[in-house]
Amino acid sequence: MNFLTEDQVSQLxxxxxxxxxGKDLANERKWLNYQSNERVLWGEVQGSGKxxxxxxxxxxxxxxxxxxxxRKFPCKHGLGLLFLVARRNGDIxxxxxxxxxxxxxxxxxxxxVEAKIQPPVSEEQDSEKTDKQAKDKEKRxxxxxxxxxxxxxxxxxxxxxxxxxGLLTLPEKGNAYFxxxxxxxxxxxxxxxxxxxxxxxxxxxxxxxxxxxxxLEIAAKIHxxxxxxxxxxxxxxxxxxxxxxxxxxxxxxxxxLENKETETIDDEWVVIGRRTTQEEDIxxxxxxxxxxxxxxxxxxxNFAYKTAAIETPLVPGNxxxxxxxxxxSHSPFRALIKHHLESKTFLPTSxxxxxxWQLSQVEYTRVIAQNPWADDVPQLVEQLxxxxxxxxxxxxxxxxxxxxxxxxxxxxxxxxxxAFTAGHPTTLFLLRxxxxxxxxxxxxxxxxxxx
Amino acid sequence: xxxxxxxxxxxLLGTERHPLAPEALPASIQGILSKSNKNDAEGYFxxxxxxxxxxxxxxxxxxxxxxxxLALEDAExxxxxxxxxxxxxxxxxxxxxxxxxxxELLLQNCHQKQWxxxxxxxxxxxxxxxxxxxxxxxxxxxxxxxxxxxxNKSWQIxxxxxxxxxxxxxxxxxxxxYLSELRLQNPAEALSLLxxxxxxxxxxxxxxxxxxxxxxxxxxxxxxxxxxxxxxxKNLTSPKPVTLETIHLINELRLSIQGSRFGKxxxxxxxxxxxxxxxxxxxxxxxxxxxxxxxxESETSFWNGDEMNQRxxxxxxxxxxxxxxxxxxxxxxxxxxxxxxxxxxxxxxxxRLVEFFVNTQSKNATAYLYAFSxxxxxxxxxxxKAFLKVxxxxxxxxxxxxxxxxxxxxxxxxxxxxxxSFALVKAITTEGPPQNWSSQFSKKALFSLVKELDGxxxxxxxxxxxxxxxxxRKLHVNSKDLLYSLQNELSQEWQRNYWNTHVADILxxxxxxxxxxxxxxxL
Numbered sequence: 013m014n015f016l017t018e019d020q021v022s023q024l025x026x027x028x029x030x031x032x033x034g035k036d037l038a039n040e041r042k043w044l045n046y047q048s049n050e051r052v053l054w055g056e057v058q059g060s061g062k063x064x065x066x067x068x069x070x071x072x073x074x075x076x077x078x079x080x081x082x083r084k085f086p087c088k089h090g091l092g093l094l095f096l097v098a099r100r101n102g103d104i105x106x107x108x109x110x111x112x113x114x115x116x117x118x119x120x121x122x123x124x125v126e127a128k129i130q131p132p133v134s135e136e137q138d139s140e141k142t143d144k145q146a147k148d149k150e151k152r153x154x155x156x157x158x159x160x161x162x163x164x165x166x167x168x169x170x171x172x173x174x175x176x177x178g179l180l181t182l183p184e185k186g187n188a189y190f191x192x193x194x195x196x197x198x199x200x201x202x203x204x205x206x207x208x209x210x211x212x213x214x215x216x217x218x219x220x221x222x223x224x225x226x227x228l229e230i231a232a233k234i235h236x237x238x239x240x241x242x243x244x245x246x247x248x249x250x251x252x253x254x255x256x257x258x259x260x261x262x263x264x265x266x267x268x269l270e271n272k273e274t275e276t277i278d279d280e281w282v283v284i285g286r287r288t289t290q291e292e293d294i295x296x297x298x299x300x301x302x303x304x305x306x307x308x309x310x311x312x313x314n315f316a317y318k319t320a321a322i323e324t325p326l327v328p329g330n331x332x333x334x335x336x337x338x339x340x341s342h343s344p345f346r347a348l349i350k351h352h353l354e355s356k357t358f359l360p361t362s363x364x365x366x367x368x369w370q371l372s373q374v375e376y377t378r379v380i381a382q383n384p385w386a387d388d389v390p391q392l393v394e395q396l397x398x399x400x401x402x403x404x405x406x407x408x409x410x411x412x413x414x415x416x417x418x419x420x421x422x423x424x425x426x427x428x429x430x431a432f433t434a435g436h437p438t439t440l441f442l443l444r445x446x447x448x449x450x451x452x453x454x455x456x457x458x459x460x461x462x463x
Numbered sequence: 464x465x466x467x468x469x470x471x472x473x474x475l476l477g478t479e480r481h482p483l484a485p486e487a488l489p490a491s492i493q494g495i496l497s498k499s500n501k502n503d504a505e506g507y508f509x510x511x512x513x514x515x516x517x518x519x520x521x522x523x524x525x526x527x528x529x530x531x532x533l534a535l536e537d538a539e540x541x542x543x544x545x546x547x548x549x550x551x552x553x554x555x556x557x558x559x560x561x562x563x564x565x566x567e568l569l570l571q572n573c574h575q576k577q578w579x580x581x582x583x584x585x586x587x588x589x590x591x592x593x594x595x596x597x598x599x600x601x602x603x604x605x606x607x608x609x610x611x612x613x614x615n616k617s618w619q620i621x622x623x624x625x626x627x628x629x630x631x632x633x634x635x636x637x638x639x640x641y642l643s644e645l646r647l648q649n650p651a652e653a654l655s656l657l658x659x660x661x662x663x664x665x666x667x668x669x670x671x672x673x674x675x676x677x678x679x680x681x682x683x684x685x686x687x688x689x690x691x692x693x694x695x696x697k698n699l700t701s702p703k704p705v706t707l708e709t710i711h712l713i714n715e716l717r718l719s720i721q722g723s724r725f726g727k728x729x730x731x732x733x734x735x736x737x738x739x740x741x742x743x744x745x746x747x748x749x750x751x752x753x754x755x756x757x758x759x760e761s762e763t764s765f766w767n768g769d770e771m772n773q774r775x776x777x778x779x780x781x782x783x784x785x786x787x788x789x790x791x792x793x794x795x796x797x798x799x800x801x802x803x804x805x806x807x808x809x810x811x812x813x814x815r816l817v818e819f820f821v822n823t824q825s826k827n828a829t830a831y832l833y834a835f836s837x838x839x840x841x842x843x844x845x846x847x848k849a850f851l852k853v854x855x856x857x858x859x860x861x862x863x864x865x866x867x868x869x870x871x872x873x874x875x876x877x878x879x880x881x882x883x884s885f886a887l888v889k890a891i892t893t894e895g896p897p898q899n900w901s902s903q904f905s906k907k908a909l910f911s912l913v914k915e916l917d918g919x920x921x922x923x924x925x926x927x928x929x930x931x932x933x934x935x936r937k938l939h940v941n942s943k944d945l946l947y948s949l950q951n952e953l954s955q956e957w958q959r960n961y962w963n964t965h966v967a968d969i970l971x972x973x974x975x976x977x978x979x980x981x982x983x984x985x986l
Contacts, residue, residue, distance in 0.1 A: 018553060035557055039972060099550055172505035178477030225467040228474045232516040235509035369525035377521040384517045399530040400614075406530060413525040424586070430614060431585045434607050435534035446520040 015102035016327060016357065019462060021094040023286060023328045026084050026321065030091060037092025038099055046093060047107040052118045054110065055093050067093050068114055070121055072354040073325040077117055085321025156201050160259060163200020167193065167209070168238050171231060179227050183217035203260035208234050236384060253340040258385055265348055268337055275338040276350065279303035280360040281310065282460055284390065284441040285452030286328045293318050299326045300390050300452060301336070301347075302441065304360050309390040310336050310347040325352040329453070329462040331360055343382040345390070359458045365392030365439055369413040376444050388443040388450070395437040398429055407449060410437065418448040425463045429454070432461055470512055478504040483511055492518060535610040541579040548573065551979050552584050556591045558976070560928050563593050564897055564936035565976055570599040572983040579605030589618045630656065635668055642675045650679035658687050670709045676716055685724065688717050711776030718799040719841050729796055730804030732765055736793070737808070737819070754819045758789040765792065786830070797834040802842050805835070813846070817853045829858045836860040844868055848876070855880040862890040870898045883907050885915040889924070892933045902939040909942060912966070913949045916958045925965045935973025940981065943974035
């Protein structure tokens with residue numbers, strides 16, 4: 013049976029309270045029954061209601077269904093059942109034939125997946141209607157373009173004012189000064205610029221002088237993006253797409269999936285890491301993937317409003333057999349899952365990365381040459397040894413070159429890295445930045461240990 | 464950042480006051496900027512910053528420096544915990560809130576098997592083990608775990624052994640801790656240290672340090688106590704409260720020493736107050752009803768003319784309403800006087816002694832017996848056991864005395880002699896070292912627990928997680944089968960729900976874990 017480890021189940025929990033409640037439910041006594049086969053895991057648990065809740069988990073695509081009224085996803089019952097199986101090392105009663113309430117759901121899901129793999133031939137659409145839709149779309153695009161251009165002109169003026177007067181006055185301005193401009197960018201439908209402007213509010217202006225170069229770096233990034241947008245026509249088509257996406261001009265998912273020219277890759281994708289952040293009311297889940305055959309990296313983003321559920325078949329640490337479609341870009345990372353076939357707990361093949369930091373730098377330079385706005389560049393680097401100098405932690409390669417761990421990298425994960433490697437050289441998936449790195453997990457033979 | 468020094472002045476002062484001088488920039492950057500309009504000072508500066516930003520990112524090769532090699536060279540020779548025990552460890556560490564009592568049991572049983580923790584458990588175990596259990600955890604860390612602790616101070620065991628410098632230079636709390644520890648190991652040496660320091664100590668510190676003599680108190684301490692008593696009571700005219708408190712403490716200690724001179728003296732005075740009337744029944748030993756307490760008429764007659772307040776440190780005025788001054792002195796003395804004096808006076812017959820106290824007329828009928836029961840803490844285990852049997856149904860200091868007995872004796876008393884109240888169950892659960900209760904006693908304790916749900920303070924009782932954690936450690940694992948059926952003892956639906964959710968569920972989980980921990984030794 014394809015069961016997840018406790019660490020992996022923990023990664024699926026939508027919040028700390030669900031995680032705790034899920035662990036509490038990993039108790040056989042609480043389940044009236046629980047069984048599984050190769051494709052589905054199910055069980056009945058007595059809740060506060062009269063009838064027991066029916067919990068079902070699609071093991072191949074990591075999807076959940078539960079009859080409980082919780083709006084969390086997965087709910088505590090789904091997590092509890094997975095924890096229970098993890099604690100029993102997958103040793104639970106097996107039943108080839110599912111009860112009807114399970115087979116109904118899982119068969120429907122299988123049908124959906126198959127239907128996605130072989131999409132029906134689209135019917136011929138009414139040409140008059142299509143023309144009208146295309147005209148409406150063009151009109152909307154032009155209107156938005158005008159709005160964005162006006163917004164960018166305002167931002168450019170604001171930025172020039174800032175550098176004319178000097179950055180020394182920034183600490184006095186307060187967050188409202190930046191938030192106001194960010195809000196103007198949202199109004200102008202240039203959300204990418206809004207996010208960049210908001211970065212000014214994340215600087216600690218009262219911690220020495222380190223804020224000064226940080227502020228100039230943000231100003232430089234904004235200027236670069238403004239210039240790129242103004243010279244859009246002169247850029248190669250894929251760079252144009254990247255710039256538009258950075259401004260906030262995202263291609264609709266439907267449009268991307270239907271576009272036959274977009275790059276599509278079938279592979280066994282190792283989910284090398286997940287980071288979830290919250291910006292105001294929006295939760296952003298970043299899933300970094302690595303294609304074990306294509307050697308390509310991908311970034312699958314999922315969004316949710318506040319505590320709304322994020323449903324994804326991706327399980328950190330697992331390998332997903334899936335078809336990804338990439339957003340058009342000169343250095344494409346961002347992708348969508350077009351079809352997800354199954355999820356496995358082991359690596360399908362041994363993985364090889366770059367041998368040292370110098371080669372890592374070559375790869376990093378290649379990426380930023382194509383996309384100067386790229387922040388986190390995923391890499392697989394071999395033979396890295398953790399070490400410490402003064403108060404900072406470093407990863408050293410076999411040539412003696414070092415890269416510093418990101419300042420925000422949690423100490424608890426450094427302990428984990430030390431415990432697993434005992435300070436010996438190891439192969440790591442990591443996110444590379446210009447002067448620091450953020451390790452995601454350890455590759456050991458055919459297994460992947462998330463950090 | 465990216466050539467920050469080259470841009471710093473313009474960035475901070477602004478392009479208006481300090482336009483960018485491109486000559487200092489790298490030649491390749493100058494080449495790119497040459498195509499820009501230098502008159503647009505802001506645009507020119509922003510472009511320079513943007514280009515330099517990426518120039519720096521692309522061209523910055525990681526530095527090569529010599530850093531220490533932290534790698535662990537030694538291999539593990541011990542046996543790792545088997546997979547089932549690894550799973551059990553995760554369960555124990557996952558308990559929320561944590562149960563340190565079950566963790567301690569797991570540590571003990573794993574150590575008994577001479578196992579070490581697997582690599583994946585190390586960080587979790589080190590992070591979630593309370594400080595007091597760290598020494599036990601260190602026994603299971605193995606080579607890798609011990610190597611790992613060097614990176615986090617909170618994982619290291621602080622050297623608990625105290626040094627003489629703590630005594631010589633430390634603050635009073637440290638000095639007291641040092642003396643207490645030494646007293647446990649070597650009472651004579653601790654006494655000698657205190658005696659040497661006594662003359663130079665402040666009145667407040669003297670009182671504080673003197674209290675350590677309660678540990679391992681014996682006849683060897685009497686000469687010192689006599690000496691300091693004489694010193695403090697000599698020429699005592701208007702003593703400070705702290706001096707009176709110290710005198711009080713000295714007398715308490717002197718009275719508690721078996722066979723002490725002062726104890727004998729006070730016992731003699733006290734027993735003078737107990738008169739025995741001759742009657743037919745008492746003559747043939749059937750009753751003690753004819754023992755009577757005659758309260759002393761005045762303090763001077765009782766204390767042989769001494770001023771009680773100053774000489775003995777005892778307050779001569781009763782602070783309790785309805786309790787006369789002389790009743791108050793006697794009750795106070797009974798609390799400290801070694802019980803052997805009265806036991807001997809009653810010819811070793813504890814039943815008769817207890818009966819005498821019960822029959823003694825007082826506003827607070829149980830006050831004499833209760834005070835005497837406190838002094839019973841100085842008696843032998845056999846005497847305590849006999850006393851508790853006689854007083855099983857009476858109001859005496861039970862918990863403290865019980866804890867001086869081995870657990871089988873405690874269980875016997877609790878099962879066969881005492882009426883097990885909830886308060887008593889709570890006291891024996893939360894006080895004293897971890898014990899494994901028998902299934903019979905566990906059952907009796909759980910019945911008294913379930914009845915508490917009828918009380919008004921059930922919420923405070925069952926939300927005390929430390930109490931439930933200790934119960935989970937002490938109850939017999941078989942009692943988990945009883946937990947849910949106990950709801951039938953409750954009449955209300957909400958009580959049954961409360962019991963199941965807030966007590967049975969929690970204890971069931973803990974007992975399941977305890978059962979697994981106990982099975983380790985059988986592996």
